[in-house]
Amino acid sequence: xxxTPTPTRPRTRPPAPAPPTPPAWAPILGIAAGTAAVLLLLxxxxxxxxxxxxxxxxxxxxxxxxxxxxxxxxLLALLADTLAPGSLRVLRLPAILATGAGTVLAAxxxxxxxxxxxxxxxxxxxxxxxLGALGxxxxxxxxxxxxxxxxxxxxxxxxxxxxxxxxxxRLLLAAGAVVVVAMQVKFQIVVFCLALLVAALLCGPRGLLxxxxxxxxxxxxxxxVVPALVWQHRHGWPQLRMGEAIAAEVAQREGQPVNxxxxxxxxxxVLGMALGLYGLGLLLMDREPAGFRFLAVAALLVTGFVVLxxxxxxxxxxxxxxxxxxxxxxxxxxxxxxxxxxxxxRAGWAVYPVIAVSAVWPLLDLPLQPPESYVGRAPHxxxxxxxxxxxxxxxxxxxxxxxxxxxxxxxxxxxxxxxxVASALAHFGPARGLPPVHSGSRGxxxxxxxxxxxxxxxxxxxxxxxxxxxxxAARQVATVDxxxxxxxxxxxRPIHLLSHPKAPWTDIWPKLLRLDPHGPRTAAxxxxxxx
Numbered sequence: 001x002x003x004t005p006t007p008t009r010p011r012t013r014p015p016a017p018a019p020p021t022p023p024a025w026a027p028i029l030g031i032a033a034g035t036a037a038v039l040l041l042l043x044x045x046x047x048x049x050x051x052x053x054x055x056x057x058x059x060x061x062x063x064x065x066x067x068x069x070x071x072x073x074x075l076l077a078l079l080a081d082t083l084a085p086g087s088l089r090v091l092r093l094p095a096i097l098a099t100g101a102g103t104v105l106a107a108x109x110x111x112x113x114x115x116x117x118x119x120x121x122x123x124x125x126x127x128x129x130x131l132g133a134l135g136x137x138x139x140x141x142x143x144x145x146x147x148x149x150x151x152x153x154x155x156x157x158x159x160x161x162x163x164x165x166x167x168x169x170r171l172l173l174a175a176g177a178v179v180v181v182a183m184q185v186k187f188q189i190v191v192f193c194l195a196l197l198v199a200a201l202l203c204g205p206r207g208l209l210x211x212x213x214x215x216x217x218x219x220x221x222x223x224x225v226v227p228a229l230v231w232q233h234r235h236g237w238p239q240l241r242m243g244e245a246i247a248a249e250v251a252q253r254e255g256q257p258v259n260x261x262x263x264x265x266x267x268x269x270v271l272g273m274a275l276g277l278y279g280l281g282l283l284l285m286d287r288e289p290a291g292f293r294f295l296a297v298a299a300l301l302v303t304g305f306v307v308l309x310x311x312x313x314x315x316x317x318x319x320x321x322x323x324x325x326x327x328x329x330x331x332x333x334x335x336x337x338x339x340x341x342x343x344x345x346r347a348g349w350a351v352y353p354v355i356a357v358s359a360v361w362p363l364l365d366l367p368l369q370p371p372e373s374y375v376g377r378a379p380h381x382x383x384x385x386x387x388x389x390x391x392x393x394x395x396x397x398x399x400x401x402x403x404x405x406x407x408x409x410x411x412x413x414x415x416x417x418x419x420x421v422a423s424a425l426a427h428f429g430p431a432r433g434l435p436p437v438h439s440g441s442r443g444x445x446x447x448x449x450x451x452x453x454x455x456x457x458x459x460x461x462x463x464x465x466x467x468x469x470x471x472x473a474a475r476q477v478a479t480v481d482x483x484x485x486x487x488x489x490x491x492x493r494p495i496h497l498l499s500h501p502k503a504p505w506t507d508i509w510p511k512l513l514r515l516d517p518h519g520p521r522t523a524a525x526x527x528x529x530x531x
Contacts, residue, residue: 176217
């Protein structure tokens with residue numbers, strides 16, 4: 001008996017997008033340049049941030065890798081301090097330029113998704129208002145986020161051209177080059193790349209995975225990280241233990257619910273959050289902009305990984321530009337429909353007051369007030385407290401050091417239980433006559449132990465019990481006081497003098513490595529204590 005074949009539903013493909021609108025260069029560059037100008041103007045309002053001081057210290061111990069990061073940012077810090085010693089503007093210029101470039105790339109990403117001029121500058125505004133303040137300090141995040149955005153733009157452009165019948169595989173090679181650079185800044189780019197590949201496998205474009213240039217770029221990126229991996233192997237893979245330490249710190253300071261809320265807030269109230277969440281929904285539903293669901297899936301995979309591993313909230317900031325761009329394009333479609341239904345009357349004016357309200361958010365991050373305004377109180381932000389009082393701390397430690405008898409002073413080494421304090425004393429100390437500084441805190445431990453003849457320790461902060469146990473005498477000689485009347489994070493910490501060591505540094509140092517400042521000390525193998 002003959003059977004009638006069951007009709008099959010034809011497979012549908014997303015419609016090819018219309019040719020992209022020309023870039024809205026005037027508003028885009030205006031927003032990017034305005035953001036960069038504000039950051040540059042305020043760059044020297046406060047002092048060095050604790051992490052910036054650590055980057056400078058790491059740059060003076062330049063290596064193929066570090067316990068907590070690749071060598072890219074320490075190298076930039078070293079170059080900046082060599083070209084313009086003591087200049088905060090020059091030190092922070094790479095972060096400022098990267099933030100401006102990220103703003104432009106976010107707008108161009110909206111263009112690739114089909115955004116008109118309005119959608120482009122709206123995406124640029126969301127980026128500037130949510131992440132603009134990220135560029136006020138030299139940090140891994142300030143460089144990492146624009147690199148993620150550039151990688152996203154290259155892939156989206158490849159997909160868009162492919163749907164128009166043009167295969168431009170050199171974009172995939174360029175994406176590999178971007179990953180090479182990003183791998184020298186922060187290893188989290190690996191998570192983003194894996195998320196993109198899994199997302200493409202799950203929901204397309206699967207043809208991306210069959211392109212040889214993609215894997216050629218992947219191989220290039222893998223080769224570029226070999227020196228850093230060799231360093232990690234030689235030193236016992238401290239980067240993995242740093243991940244555990246950060247997770248413990250996040251759990252203790254914020255807790256997972258608060259950390260998750262900070263991830264959402266990172267989109268930036270009010271404009272950024274509205275665009276980002278709306279864009280995420282549109283991408284997941286594969287509505288306009290259609291054909292780019294993999295961006296939303298990758299964003300969710302990255303977020304899930306960071307949540308499960310206890311990473312910091314800002315680790316996911318690199319996925320935000322694609323969500324803002326998709327949201328702006330979605331609003332563009334809705335606005336066009338409302339405008340048509342309103343017989344040509346103007347629609348969408350409410351976005352301007354939303355932008356005005358959203359501008360309040362970055363003001364909390366910017367150092368608008370001079371340090372003197374905090375006399376008698378603590379700055380409301382931790383990152384501002386970490387930029388005040390470092391030269392004064394070095395002055396106090398130097399005064400204590402120079403009051404010691406000459407015979408004792410010749411045997412003194414300065415140490416701290418905190419890598420920020422150690423980095424500050426290492427930076428400001430030489431001009432004040434201080435000897436080299438050492439610390440068992442995080443990456444600073446890998447810079448090595450004190451010389452064997454330095455048998456007296458001038459210690460800033462609470463001495464590590466493992467350190468105290470190896471000295472026969474310890475007495476507190478002072479308390480940290482910056483003399484500014486400002487309650488910084490380190491105000492009131494003790495300063496001790498330790499003497500009469502019971503063992504050489506080769507025995508003491510392997511026991512001092514401490515990756516988590518709030519947790520137990522981490523012993524290291526004696527075979528790995530020398531950098």
